[in-house]
Amino acid sequence: xxxxxxxxxxxxxxxxxxxxxxxxxxxxxxxxxxxxxxxxxxxxxxxxxxxxxxxxxxxxxxxxxxxxxxxxxxxxxxxxxxxxxxxxxxxxxxxxxxxxxxxxxxxxxxxxxxxxxxxxxxxxxxxxxxxxxxxxxxxxxxxxxxxxxxxxxxxxxxxxxxxxxxxxxxxxxxxxxxxxxxxxxxxxxxxxxxxxxxxxxxxxxxxxxxxxxxxxxxxxxxxxxxxxxxxxxxxxxxxxxxxxxxxxxxxxxxxxxxxxxxxxxxxxxxxxxxxxxxxxxxxxxxxxxxxxxxxxxx
Amino acid sequence: xxxxxxxxxxxxxxxxxxxxxxxxxxxxxxxxxxxxxxxxxxxxxxxxxxxxxxxxxxxxxxxxxxxxxxxxxxxxxxxxxxxxxxxxxxxxxxxxxxxxxxxxxxxxxxxxxxxxxxxxxxxxxxxxxxxxxxxxxxxxxxxxxxxxxxxxxxxxxxxxxxxxxxxxxxxxxxxxxxxxxxxxxxxxxxxxxxxxxxxxxxxxxxxxxxxxxxxxxxxxxxxxxxxxxxxxxxxxxxxxxxxxxxxxxxxxxxxxxxxxxxxxxxxxxxxxxxxxxxxxxxxxxxxxxxxxxxxxxxxxxxxxxxxxxxxxxxxxxxxxxxxxxxxxxxxxxxxxxxxxxxxxxxxxxxxxxxxxxxxxxxxxx
Numbered sequence: 001x002x003x004x005x006x007x008x009x010x011x012x013x014x015x016x017x018x019x020x021x022x023x024x025x026x027x028x029x030x031x032x033x034x035x036x037x038x039x040x041x042x043x044x045x046x047x048x049x050x051x052x053x054x055x056x057x058x059x060x061x062x063x064x065x066x067x068x069x070x071x072x073x074x075x076x077x078x079x080x081x082x083x084x085x086x087x088x089x090x091x092x093x094x095x096x097x098x099x100x101x102x103x104x105x106x107x108x109x110x111x112x113x114x115x116x117x118x119x120x121x122x123x124x125x126x127x128x129x130x131x132x133x134x135x136x137x138x139x140x141x142x143x144x145x146x147x148x149x150x151x152x153x154x155x156x157x158x159x160x161x162x163x164x165x166x167x168x169x170x171x172x173x174x175x176x177x178x179x180x181x182x183x184x185x186x187x188x189x190x191x192x193x194x195x196x197x198x199x200x201x202x203x204x205x206x207x208x209x210x211x212x213x214x215x216x217x218x219x220x221x222x223x224x225x226x227x228x229x230x231x232x233x234x235x236x237x238x239x240x241x242x243x244x245x246x247x248x249x250x251x252x253x254x255x256x257x258x259x260x261x262x263x264x265x266x267x268x269x270x271x272x273x274x275x276x277x278x279x280x281x282x283x284x285x286x287x288x289x290x291x292x293x294x295x296x297x298x
Numbered sequence: 299x300x301x302x303x304x305x306x307x308x309x310x311x312x313x314x315x316x317x318x319x320x321x322x323x324x325x326x327x328x329x330x331x332x333x334x335x336x337x338x339x340x341x342x343x344x345x346x347x348x349x350x351x352x353x354x355x356x357x358x359x360x361x362x363x364x365x366x367x368x369x370x371x372x373x374x375x376x377x378x379x380x381x382x383x384x385x386x387x388x389x390x391x392x393x394x395x396x397x398x399x400x401x402x403x404x405x406x407x408x409x410x411x412x413x414x415x416x417x418x419x420x421x422x423x424x425x426x427x428x429x430x431x432x433x434x435x436x437x438x439x440x441x442x443x444x445x446x447x448x449x450x451x452x453x454x455x456x457x458x459x460x461x462x463x464x465x466x467x468x469x470x471x472x473x474x475x476x477x478x479x480x481x482x483x484x485x486x487x488x489x490x491x492x493x494x495x496x497x498x499x500x501x502x503x504x505x506x507x508x509x510x511x512x513x514x515x516x517x518x519x520x521x522x523x524x525x526x527x528x529x530x531x532x533x534x535x536x537x538x539x540x541x542x543x544x545x546x547x548x549x550x551x552x553x554x555x556x557x558x559x560x561x562x563x564x565x566x567x568x569x570x571x572x573x574x575x576x577x578x579x580x581x582x583x584x585x586x587x588x589x590x591x592x593x594x595x596x597x598x599x600x601x602x603x604x605x606x607x608x609x610x611x612x613x614x615x616x617x618x619x620x621x622x623x624x625x626x627x628x629x630x631x632x633x634x635x636x637x638x639x640x641x642x643x644x645x646x647x648x649x650x651x652x653x654x655x656x657x658x659x660x661x662x663x
Contacts, residue, residue: 188384192353196398196445197372206397210388 034106036068046273053077054267061260077267086241087268090249093159094228094272097245101166103225106220109174114204116175117182118190123136128179133155135172142168143236165233170226174219179213179294182208228276300362300375300452300485303329307357307508309343317343319509320357328483334496335506335532341623342457344506345489349378349455362452372401373425377446378455381587383438385430385445392426394446401517409448416447419481420474424461432585436467443475447482456488460495472498489554492534498522505529522651527660530582530653536617538589540625543581545574545654553654554622561600564649570663572656582653582662585617585628590635598650604643618643 024113052060054073065071082089110268116128146165147156155161185208193203209216234248242251250268254261302325309318318340318641333341335384346352348359350371352556358365366374377398379384392413417423421439430438439459446454459475460468476499478484478627488498496503497517503526505512505520513520513529530538543553551563551571563571591601604620604627616633617624620643629645637643654663 185380186384188380188382189351189386191371192378192384192445193386194563195349195371195376195378195399196449197395197401199372202401207386211386213388268476 009185042054045248049266049269049273052120052262053088055263057261057263077263078271081264081268081271086253087249090253091271093244093249094246097159097162098224098227099164099213100163100171102220102223104163105170105174105223105226106216107169108171109219109223110204110209110216112171112175113178113182117179119200131172131175131179132170135176140222140234143232147236148232155235157239159238159242159245161237162227162230162234162245165237166223166227166230169221169230174223177219177222178212178215181212189263193271221283223280225276226278228272299302301325301362302453302485302487303356303358303359303363304344304348305360307344307347307359309340309347309352313636316509319346321506321509321511323504323511323514325487330479330488330499330501331504332490332500333498333506334490334493336513339506340509341491341504341506342379342381345455345457345487345650346641348453348487349376354554365655374429375452376455377449377451377453377516378457379439379442379446379459381458383430383442383462386443387430387440390427390429391422391433391441391444394430394441395448397555398440398445398449406420408540412448412450413444416444417554418448419478420444435463436471439463441472443478447478450482450484454486454488456490458487458490459488460490460492462597466494470645475499484536503533505523505532507532524582524662526651526662527580527582527655530655530662534584535650536585536628540584540655541581541622541625541627542583544578544580545571545576547575551575552599553579555602558601561602561649562598563648563652564598567652574654574656574663578657579663580655581654583647584651585630586649587651588627588629589648590629590631591644595646596648600647600649602645602647604645606637606639606641606643609637610641653661 038208045176051068051070052071054075056072056074056075056076059071112131116124116131150156150161150164155164189207189211190203193207198206231247234245238244238248241249241252246268250265250272253267256266302323304321304325306320306322307318307322308316318339321340321344323331334345335341343352347354348361350366350369353369358367360366361374361376386397388592389397394588395413395416398411401413413426413618414423417426419442421442422437422440423431425441427439430441435440437464441594442459445564456475460471463471472492472495475488479499488495488499497520500513500517503517503520505516507528511518513525516525520529520533529538541555543555544554545563546554546560548560551568552560553563554560586592602622604618604622606618606620607626608619609616610619611633614633615630616635618629618631618637620629621627629643631643655661656663
């Protein structure tokens with residue numbers, strides 16, 4: 001009884017003081033609950049991937065034991081792949097294709113975004129919208145007509161085809177992000193540079209690129225992801241083992257008929273996922289800043 | 299150091315909107331000229347045309363005798379200070395100030411000497427290593443000025459440089475700008491919408507309105523001798539009072555208010571105002587010439603009664619907002635004068651400082 005009166009005394013005071021805090025508390029609880037679900041959904045597969053990659057084939061096919069925990073960790077899968085010439089070739093192909101795609105896409109994207117956001121020529125608005133529209137066309141719709149085109153160029157089953165095609169996916173989005181970012185740079189900044197004696201190329205290199213670096217890094221990461229993770233185009237256009245890249249190579253080499261070399265597949269996935277993870281980790285802050293800037297201004 | 303000539307300059311945008319409608323202006327060497335006017339009057343556009351940031355639709359602009367219509371900004375040898383400072387955010391203060399010199403391939407020691415000199419003049423030596431985001435608004439403005447000074451250009455252009463500062467800092471920086479111009483007397487064109495800034499800084503003020511120049515003159519001249527109703531109302535704070543009157547000639551030339559109050563026109567002005575006998579005109583009188591009644595009045599002082607609305611004590615003076623025949627007016631009176639809202643305040647009107655405006659042409663007679 002006395003306890004009840006005590007709480008009755010306390011509660012009204014608390015309610016009066018902290019109705020906002022109370023609302024915030026509920027919002028926090030809600031976000032935590034929702035985010036927990038997301039964390040589980042997104043982190044369980046990589047966790048399982050890493051666990052499986054450390055298991056031997058015997059352990060994977062064993063019926064007993066907890067499948068989520070590795071009992072006898074082994075690096076055999078990784079060692080096998082790292083010393084496998086075929087896998088090395090896939091990896092190298094992915095690396096040089098991605099590097100070239102990033103360089104090409106960013107060069108085109110930066111120049112396009114700069115001219116579209118700053119030079120204000122006739123029709124620049126129309127072109128800017130056109131750039132965005134091309135991004136809306138899904139790649140899966142394009143790969144059959146593109147097959148015709150690259151076929152006539154004699155590029156089927158040649159890794160270079162990816163260097164030609166990936167920028168068509170990366171450039172529109174990169175340009176769009178950077179148009180947004182460049183537009184958020186005050187006009188007076190280039191006017192000041194213009195008066196200070198800079199030419200347009202100098203304004204781009206000395207002012208825009210350094211100031212818009214977060215946006216440029218965000219676009220770079222996007223171009224990297226497009227080139228590194230793409231599956232459809234390499235699957236469609238490359239069929240011999242020496243031309244394939246990592247994404248397709250894993251599936252082709254390590255799944256033979258209905259035999260899945262799970263340990264090795266997972267190890268290959270870990271190795272394939274490592275470069276993006278490393279890059280994201282280092283550039284995360286820039287990436288977020290870049291995406292939000294593009295979002296509000298684009 | 300150079301002269302700037304603006305001849306019949308027009309700026310038209312698409313859809314035949316004319317921002318600047320054929321203005322003429324000669325700016326002398328070393329002169330500090332302020333373009334002032336309400337927003338949209340074309341003052342910034344004019345400045346940007348001098349800078350080369352806007353194309354000139356018609357007419358020509360000369361800097362130092364050379365037509366610069368088709369000369370790009372970097373070859374006009376000008377420096378500009380922007381309202382939002384426009385400092386390069388990724389560069390230190392030193393790099394910001396040195397940027398223009400570096401692009402022009404000045405030797406390193408020359409750059410350092412010039413930046414150090416300018417920094418000393420603006421009292422920002424200790425900030426040279428900082429990035430703009432670590433500076434206060436006033437410091438940023440100094441850096442922006444430093445960036446202009448180191449270039450030692452023919453012409454300085456200022457585009458509302460003090461608008462982003464708080465009131466106290468604005469007054470301080472205003473003095474600073476004047477001091478810099480006294481030390482480095484470069485020809486300067488300064489744009490502001492603040493008429494006090496215009497009055498305090500300028501050798502000559504150019505009042506613009508709707509794309510035309512209303513009047514050009516020294517600050518005192520504009521204040522005491524406005525040519526149009528717009529200039530009369532724009533220059534001076536609080537603004538000049540305007541009262542509808544009729545000019546009559548009954549025992550000497552007089553103006554008659556709507557309620558029948560008559561005030562004699564001083565004899566030295568009779569010739570000037572005589573031709574407007576019988577016409578409805580507007581009487582313009584500044585708040586400081588509409589004061590409380592004194593025991594001994596100067597010749598030419600007339601009286602009228604006003605209904606007090608709001609009283610604003612400023613310390614050394616008191617502003618009284620009141621109505622005369624339903625027209626809202628303002629007076630500067632002695633702070634010791636006793637009055638209150640709703641009371642009738644007898645006012646002494648110094649007719650020696652009156653202005654008579656013709657309603658049809660808006661010209662001051």
